[in-house]
Amino acid sequence: MNALFGRKVRDLEELKELTKEAVQDECEGTPYEVTREVLMSDAAFREFAEDLLKDQSWIDKGDGGTNRNGEIRCIRVKNRDTGEKILVNGEGYDYPRYTALELE
Structure with a gap:
């Protein structure tokens, strides 16, 4: 599977917009491997995504x-609660330096 990673994306809304633009431009994305999963409640996920x-x-x-x-x-x-997913690559940092939506 491939994902469209963005660097230093501010929030989920910006990530959605960048993903929409990349899909429209027919970008292929980058292959990825999920090394682990973090499950969050809706409130925690929204706070993270903001x-x-x-x-x-x-x-x-x-x-x-x-x-x-x-x-x-x-x-x-x-x-x-919603099943929404964000892929995070910290790339050696403590914050999501690269992020992508996991599209089905």
Whole structure:
């Protein structure tokens, strides 16, 4: 599967807009591997999604990067109530430096 990752995206609304534009431009995206999943309540997910540049305690400096196959290693952050998902690649930082919507 491929995802359309954006760098230093402010919030979920900006991520949705950037994704919409990339899909319209027929961008292929980048292959990725989910290394773990973080489940959040709707309230926690909304708080997280309102500021994607905020440091997160569940992002480790070792999260992110690429695997041997060149796929982006990322965390799947999932809203337990709605099923909405954001892929996060911290790329050595404590905040979601690269983010993407996981599209079905």
